[in-house]
Each structure stands twice: as C-alpha cells, then as structure tokens.
Amino acid sequence: MKDKNHDKLYLYPIWVRIWHLINAIMFLALVFTGLTLQYSSVDFEIIKFNYSISIHNYAGIILSIFFVFFLFANRFTSNGNYYQFHIKGLYDRVMKQFMYYSFGIFKNEEKPFPITKERKFNPLQKLSYVLIMYFFVPIIIITGYLLLFPDIIPKNILGFSGIHFVDLIHIILGFVLSIFIIVHVYFCTIGKTPLSNFKSMINGWH
Amino acid sequence: MKKHILIVLFLAMALLIFSQNEAKTSVKHSKENSKCFACHGAHTYSFQNDMIERIVTKRMNPYFIIDSVLYYEQNHKSFECIDCHSYDYTEFPHNNDLRMEQMPSCLDCHEGDDATERFNFEEIYEEFHESVHSTKHSEEFTCWMCHNPHSYKINARTNENVLETIVYDNNICLSCHADVDKYQLISDKEKPNVIDSHDWLPNQITHFARVRCIECHAQITDDVLVAHQIQPKSEAVKKCAECHSKNAELLASLYQFRAKENRSKYGFFNAAMLSDGYVIGANRNVYLNILSGVIFGLVVLVIFIHAILRGVSK
Numbered sequence: 001m002k003d004k005n006h007d008k009l010y011l012y013p014i015w016v017r018i019w020h021l022i023n024a025i026m027f028l029a030l031v032f033t034g035l036t037l038q039y040s041s042v043d044f045e046i047i048k049f050n051y052s053i054s055i056h057n058y059a060g061i062i063l064s065i066f067f068v069f070f071l072f073a074n075r076f077t078s079n080g081n082y083y084q085f086h087i088k089g090l091y092d093r094v095m096k097q098f099m100y101y102s103f104g105i106f107k108n109e110e111k112p113f114p115i116t117k118e119r120k121f122n123p124l125q126k127l128s129y130v131l132i133m134y135f136f137v138p139i140i141i142i143t144g145y146l147l148l149f150p151d152i153i154p155k156n157i158l159g160f161s162g163i164h165f166v167d168l169i170h171i172i173l174g175f176v177l178s179i180f181i182i183v184h185v186y187f188c189t190i191g192k193t194p195l196s197n198f199k200s201m202i203n204g205w206h
Numbered sequence: 207m208k209k210h211i212l213i214v215l216f217l218a219m220a221l222l223i224f225s226q227n228e229a230k231t232s233v234k235h236s237k238e239n240s241k242c243f244a245c246h247g248a249h250t251y252s253f254q255n256d257m258i259e260r261i262v263t264k265r266m267n268p269y270f271i272i273d274s275v276l277y278y279e280q281n282h283k284s285f286e287c288i289d290c291h292s293y294d295y296t297e298f299p300h301n302n303d304l305r306m307e308q309m310p311s312c313l314d315c316h317e318g319d320d321a322t323e324r325f326n327f328e329e330i331y332e333e334f335h336e337s338v339h340s341t342k343h344s345e346e347f348t349c350w351m352c353h354n355p356h357s358y359k360i361n362a363r364t365n366e367n368v369l370e371t372i373v374y375d376n377n378i379c380l381s382c383h384a385d386v387d388k389y390q391l392i393s394d395k396e397k398p399n400v401i402d403s404h405d406w407l408p409n410q411i412t413h414f415a416r417v418r419c420i421e422c423h424a425q426i427t428d429d430v431l432v433a434h435q436i437q438p439k440s441e442a443v444k445k446c447a448e449c450h451s452k453n454a455e456l457l458a459s460l461y462q463f464r465a466k467e468n469r470s471k472y473g474f475f476n477a478a479m480l481s482d483g484y485v486i487g488a489n490r491n492v493y494l495n496i497l498s499g500v501i502f503g504l505v506v507l508v509i510f511i512h513a514i515l516r517g518v519s520k
Binding site for chain 1: 406408409411412445446447448450451452484486487489490494498501502505506509512513515516518519520
C-alpha cells in the first residue's frame with residue numbers, strides 16, 4: 001500500500017502497533033520493577049517491594065500472553081516473513097550493516113539494506129530481533145513463570161539451589177534485554193529525523 | 207566350611223550383645239523411667255483394683271501419654287522422671303494432690319548454670335517476660351507452653367538442614383496458633399486462623415516453608431541466640447525489604463549459625479542462605495553487579511559518542 005501524497009510504506013499494521021506498544025509498556029514496567037526488586041533496600045524504596053512484586057507479576061503475565069499472540073500472528077500473517085533469514089551469507093550481511101553503523105553512517109553513505117516492503121528489517125536488526133523474540137524472551141518467560149510458582153522448581157540444579165539457578169538465568173536475561181531496549185530506542189532515532197520512527201509506530205507509515 | 211559358619215555366628219552374636227549393651231548404656235535412667243513408661247508410654251494401663259479384687263484396664267488420658275522415643279532424643283533425655291516430678295509419683299495409684307504440684311521453670315535449674323551458660327537463660331527469661339506471650343497472658347504461660355519438656359530438643363544450632371529447623375520451630379508456634387484446644391488454655395479467642403491473618407503476604411506457602419514465624423514476630427537481639435521476645439501483632443515485620451535486601455535480617459536470625467565464610471561465597475551476598483533457598487534482593491552477586499554496571503556504562507558511552515558523531519557528521 002502506498003500513500004497517495006507521500007512516498008511512504010505502510011509497514012506497521014494496527015495489530016503490530018498495538019502489540020508493540022503493549023510490549024514496550026510491559027517491558028519498561030518489568031525492567032523498572034525488576035531493578036527495584038533486585039536492589040531493594042530498607043532505607044530507600046522507590047516503590048514498595050510488595051507492589052513491585054505485583055506489578056512485575058501482572059506485567060510479566062500480560063507480556064507473555066501478548067508474546068503468544070505475537071507467535072500466532074507471525075505464524076499466520078506475512079509479518080512472520082520478516083523474521084526468516086538464510087544462514088548462508090548471514091555473517092557478511094550482518095558485518096556490512098555493522099560497518100555501516102560503525103563508520104558509514106558518519107560519512108552519510110547509502111544504507112546497505114534500505115527498507116522496502118519485503119525487507120522491514122536490516123540483517124543486524126533481523127538477527128537481533130530473532131534472537132530476542134525466539135530465544136531470550138521465551139526463556140525469560142519460562143523462568144518467570146517458574147519463579148511465580150517456585151514450588152515446582154527442582155530443589156537442586158547443577159549444585160545450586162534450583163530457585164537460585166532459575167533466578168540467575170532470569171536476572172541475566174533481564175539485564176541483556178534491558179541493554180537491548182536501550183540500544184533499540186537509540187536506533188529508533190536513526191531515521192529520516194530522530195522522531196520519524198517513533199511517529200511510524202503511531203501511524204504505521206514508514 | 208563349618209568353621210567359617212561358626213566364626214560368622216560368633217561375630218553376629220557378639221555384635222548383637224554389644225549393640226544391646228550399647229543401647230542400654232546410652233539411655234540413662236531408662237530402667238527407672240520404664241516403670242513410668244509402662245503406663246504413660248501406652249494408650250492403656252492396667253492395675254489391681256483391690257476394691258473389686260481384679261485387674262482392670264483403663265485408657266490413658268492422651269495428654270499424659272509420653273512418646274518414649276522422642277523422650278530419649280530430647281534435651282533432657284538423661285533425666286529421671288522424678289527429677290522434675292514428685293518422688294511420690296513412684297507410688298500407684300498416684301495421690302490426687304500431686305496434680306497440684308508446682309512444676310520447675312527453666313531458671314530453677316539453668317540460672318547460673320555453667321554448663322548452659324552459652325544459651326544465656328537469664329536473658330532468654332527477660333526477653334520472654336517482655337514478650338506478648340508473657341505480658342498479655344497469665345502466669346499460666348510458661349516456658350513449657352512452647353518447649354515441650356518431654357520432647358523439645360535444640361535444633362537451630364545443631365541441624366544443618368535449615369528447612370527441617372523451620373518446620374520444627376514453626377510447629378512449636380502452630381501447636382497453639384493452629385490448635386484451638388491448646389490455644390484456649392490461655393485465650394478466650396475462638397479460633398486462631400494463621401492463614402487468614404497472613405493473607406496480605408505474597409507467596410504465603412513459600413514464606414511459611416522457608417522462614418520461621420519468629421523471623422517476623424520476634425525482636426532480634428545479639429545477646430540471645432534464638433529470639434524469645436515475641437512482639438505484638440502491630441510490631442511484626444511487614445516491610446519486605448527487611449529480608450529482601452543486602453542487609454537481610456534473616457542472616458542475623460535463621461542463618462546466624464551458618465559459618466561466616468559461607469556468607470559471601472562466589473561473590474553472592476548472604477550466601478549462607480543459598481543452599482536452602484533464594485531470597486530476591488538479598489542474594490545479589492557482587493561480580494554480576496560490577497559486570498552489569500560496566501556493560502551498562504559502556505553501552506551508554508558508545509551510544510553517547512555515536513550520537514555526537516552523527517550530529518557532527520550531518
């Protein structure tokens with residue numbers, strides 16, 4: 001679909017935008033409450049520990065429900081195509097994009113993989129999104145649910161307390177995903193203007 | 207072949223005799239106490255009723271049945287029954303007036319006792335008298351209400367399995383707070399409901415299984431190894447961060463008997479808790495904290511430089 005007045009692509013259908021918005025809000029709530037839980041203190045509480053627990057639990061459950069929705073939507077709509085990639089030549093493509101972000105962007109070089117209707121993500125984006133959405137997020141969701149029902153966790157895993165082991169994975173992945181969010185938001189400013197990608201998230205047009 | 211069988215039989219006999227002697231010598235006063243256990247260790251007892259001139263069998267009052275196995279495992283296992291109870295109990299039928307006998311309190315024996323000095327009984331006594339158990343109830347509330355004289359044994363110091371200690375110690379509290387009959391010995395309240403009164407507590411089952419009641423309901427002091435100053439309900443710990451933080455209170459109470467070197471193993475704060483569980487906020491890792499801080503700082507720095515270079519190159 002092309003807009004009559006602009007040379008723009010309609011890349012983000014309404015369900016993607018709603019999912020993305022909810023995902024973002026829940027993600028931020030989880031990162032914030034996750035930090036308050038991990039670094040809780042008697043002397044300084046931004047938010048009460050039990051409130052943090054409740055918000056973290058509810059946000060995690062909502063995020064996981066929308067994650068399942070995302071998996072189904074990607075399976076049954078063309079949006080899933082954007083997450084498929086070929087291993088052959090992947091390294092070269094990713095490195096090409098990496099070199100562009102590292103050097104080419106400062107020389108105002110042409111983007112090596114411009115966005116088209118068929119290519120919503122550049123290779124580096126695609127690789128990171130696939131890793132995040134199909135590997136890290138499922139693990140953090142599973143470990144999150146295990147921590148929600150700690151009695152089902154084995155008492156001992158690899159010599160560690162089972163809960164401790166599961167929580168370590170959950171916390172490390174939480175940190176990795178938090179770093180991803182920071183980088184993700186920064187990369188969103190690399191558009192025609194620093195705000196153009198954020199506008200796209202609202203109106204769907206790129 | 208016969209010779210071998212004889213040797214094996216001889217060794218087996220010797221082992222049997224030795225083990226029997228061992229069992230006998232390990233239980234002090236078992237012979238004297240066996241006269242009491244003959245009736246008080248069973249559900250029924252028999253005696254010669256001279257008035258009707260025959261042996262009769264009666265049911266033992268269940269509250270007067272003493273489990274001899276538990277008795278010979280507990281703190282005062284070397285005691286003869288009449289060390290605490292009147293000598294007149296050696297006569298049967300027991301004199302009815304004996305029911306009125308004044309039972310000894312802990313301090314009657316332990317005050318100034320060098321052998322038990324490390325337990326600081328005097329301080330425990332003072333703490334107990336400042337606790338709600340003492341201030342809100344009559345003198346009927348004695349040490350024996352919690353510490354069953356026939357079965358109580360120290361646990362927290364001696365049992366490496368903290369989860370077992372938690373169950374053991376919590377069962378002491380529940381012996382009243384979940385038992386209407388015993389509770390009403392000293393209270394007019396109809397039915398204590400521990401589940402309802404803790405409905406605000408997230409993950410109630412996990413908390414009940416992983417911490418002792420006294421962790422939140424007793425004032426922790428340095429002088430006494432196990433806190434005895436039970437606080438009023440309004441003073442109970444309700445702030446989660448008291449335990450869920452780097453300076454977790456649990457380390458000063460439940461885990462105080464764990465070796466100090468265990469407390470920072472592999473960089474984990476409060477590592478003494480880790481073998482039995484995990485406390486969010488208390489078991490953070492110093493190395494992971496540093497690593498995550500460095501990575502976070504580097505990411506922000508790279509983004510900052512990248513943004514500036516982008517701005518300059520436009």
